[in-house]
Amino acid sequence: MSSQPYPAALHQSSTQSRTLISQNGQNTPTGGGTPNSGTGAPELDVRQQLLNYQKMFDQAAYPFINDASAYEKLSKIGQGTFGEVFKARCKSTGRMVALKKILMANEKEGFPITALREVKMLEQLKHPNIIDLIEVCSAKSSAPATKDRTTFYLVFSFCEHDLAGLLSNPKVRMSLLHIKTMIKHLITGLNKLHRSKILHRDMKAANVLISREGVLKLADFGLARPFVQRENSNVPRALYTNRVVTLWYRPPELLLGDRSYGTKIDVWGAGCIMAEMWTRQPIMQGDTEQRQLQLISALCGSINQEVWPNCVKMPLWNAMSSDTNTPLPQGKKRVLRSKLRHLMRLDGPDGRSQSDPYGKGKPNEHLPADFKDDDAMNLLESLLAIDPDKRPTADEAEDDIWFYKEPLPKANVQDLMDTIPTSQFEYTVGKGAHAGRGRHHNNQPRPNQAQRQSNAIPAGQYRDTIF
Numbered sequence: 001m002s003s004q005p006y007p008a009a010l011h012q013s014s015t016q017s018r019t020l021i022s023q024n025g026q027n028t029p030t031g032g033g034t035p036n037s038g039t040g041a042p043e044l045d046v047r048q049q050l051l052n053y054q055k056m057f058d059q060a061a062y063p064f065i066n067d068a069s070a071y072e073k074l075s076k077i078g079q080g081t082f083g084e085v086f087k088a089r090c091k092s093t094g095r096m097v098a099l100k101k102i103l104m105a106n107e108k109e110g111f112p113i114t115a116l117r118e119v120k121m122l123e124q125l126k127h128p129n130i131i132d133l134i135e136v137c138s139a140k141s142s143a144p145a146t147k148d149r150t151t152f153y154l155v156f157s158f159c160e161h162d163l164a165g166l167l168s169n170p171k172v173r174m175s176l177l178h179i180k181t182m183i184k185h186l187i188t189g190l191n192k193l194h195r196s197k198i199l200h201r202d203m204k205a206a207n208v209l210i211s212r213e214g215v216l217k218l219a220d221f222g223l224a225r226p227f228v229q230r231e232n233s234n235v236p237r238a239l240y241t242n243r244v245v246t247l248w249y250r251p252p253e254l255l256l257g258d259r260s261y262g263t264k265i266d267v268w269g270a271g272c273i274m275a276e277m278w279t280r281q282p283i284m285q286g287d288t289e290q291r292q293l294q295l296i297s298a299l300c301g302s303i304n305q306e307v308w309p310n311c312v313k314m315p316l317w318n319a320m321s322s323d324t325n326t327p328l329p330q331g332k333k334r335v336l337r338s339k340l341r342h343l344m345r346l347d348g349p350d351g352r353s354q355s356d357p358y359g360k361g362k363p364n365e366h367l368p369a370d371f372k373d374d375d376a377m378n379l380l381e382s383l384l385a386i387d388p389d390k391r392p393t394a395d396e397a398e399d400d401i402w403f404y405k406e407p408l409p410k411a412n413v414q415d416l417m418d419t420i421p422t423s424q425f426e427y428t429v430g431k432g433a434h435a436g437r438g439r440h441h442n443n444q445p446r447p448n449q450a451q452r453q454s455n456a457i458p459a460g461q462y463r464d465t466i467f
């Protein structure tokens with residue numbers, strides 16, 4: 001495996017990279033000038049220019065990028081929105097990796113800017129609880145239709161499991177200690193991300209991977225972006241795209257059209273994931289933005305100025321509240337605590353195994369009848385506060401009292417991993433739980449998540465429900 005740094009070109013904007021990487025070291029793009037280059041050369045039509053750029057990319061040499069032939073592809077493990085993901089083995093070291101293919105098909109600007117952003121951010125994010133980008137590598141296609149076309153891959157250290165897969169497997173029994181350890185890892189990874197001034201913007205159980213050694217890693221930085229800390233509240237925040245975060249994990253401010261959101265959108269996602277550790281399914285599964293708001297109100301209480309003074313400033317507040325079938329119903333009590341308490345008391349403070357991971361059976365008989373893990377519940381309540389300003393920062397959450405009480409979180413959940421014979425990917429790929437993973441930025445829930453809930457749900461039909 002190469003320990004070489006990423007190529008210089010990858011540190012530049014994609015436009016710059018076109019001029020920085022060339023076959024013979026000359027710093028000029030092949031294929032003529034740009035439409036208004038002012039050289040007096042005849043302007044090329046756009047299509048021809050694109051072909052020229054593609055040709056330039058295909059002909060270029062990438063001296064700092066390893067050839068993908070250093071890896072032996074073993075199986076396809078995922079179909080991301082932006083390309084396929086393969087499990088592969090490094091031929092020289094035997095190390096298992098995940099190769100994420102970067103789709104170049106419609107890329108007008110050479111190396112895709114989204115992938116470039118992902119690479120740049122992951123470079124800064126070296127942390128045990130964040131997926132490790134090992135390198136970028138390239139390969140020439142041998143298929144007749146795309147012969148000699150260059151394909152790039154992001155090479156990640158391989159993780160055996162993802163949290164969505166683990167939670168959907170009834171054979172995986174998690175103790176309170178396992179849950180606490182994994183939540184601690186999740187929040188520690190998120191804290192590293194936010195301290196590095198990066199928003200994840202796609203927090204969900206499917207984007208949380210777990211290594212064979214039982215260490216949780218935040219993954220999928222395809223939607224992540226750097227942010228600027230607002231030092232002075234009089235200075236308006238930058239406006240970001242609102243269409244982020246998979247619907248079921250999307251917080252109220254995004255659903256109400258906020259474009260100057262901050263780190264608390266990820267904190268809400270962490271709260272949804274924390275609750276899912278007990279419910280074993282996403283806690284609010286709406287099929288439209290309006291419905292998602294209704295489900296949030298049904299579980300977390302009505303959204304209004306009493307609980308969130310600034311809610312009326314949200315761009316869609318008026319539109320949503322004047323709707324005759326309003327997605328912002330009033331008079332709804334917050335029932336998160338009462339709904340989850342039963343599930344949470346299924347396990348003891350000593351971290352004994354759950355007797356029934358789905359909470360359908362009797363509560364743990366070793367526990368006093370009035371046992372409740374109030375500290376876990378208090379943390380969860382705060383992560384899922386309707387008002388983003390009332391949610392803790394990841395830094396505050398990492399320091400939560402729950403993590404300092406028995407059972408203390410461990411370094412890893414290796415003992416849990418040892419009870420699972422095969423990789424979750426092998427268990428689920430092709431069987432539904434991870435099939436057809438499209439990124440879910442629109443109104444349609446991702447099929448894999450719908451399929452996770454119950455075998456009784458026919459393909460294409462989704463529950464519109466709270467867990």
Ligand SMILES: Nc1ncnc2c1ncn2[C@@H]1O[C@H](COP(=O)(O)OP(=O)(O)OP(=O)(O)O)[C@@H](O)[C@H]1O
Nearest residue numbers: 078080081082085098156157158159220222438439
């Ligand atoms: N390091 C890894 N180890 C094991 N599997 C991985 C790894 N990285 C990604 N995968 C698998 O590939 C899938 C897609 O990867 P990823 O989420 O990064 O791509 P994406 O295009 O952003 O996908 P999505 O559309 O699902 O958000 C993951 O859900 C996971 O199943």
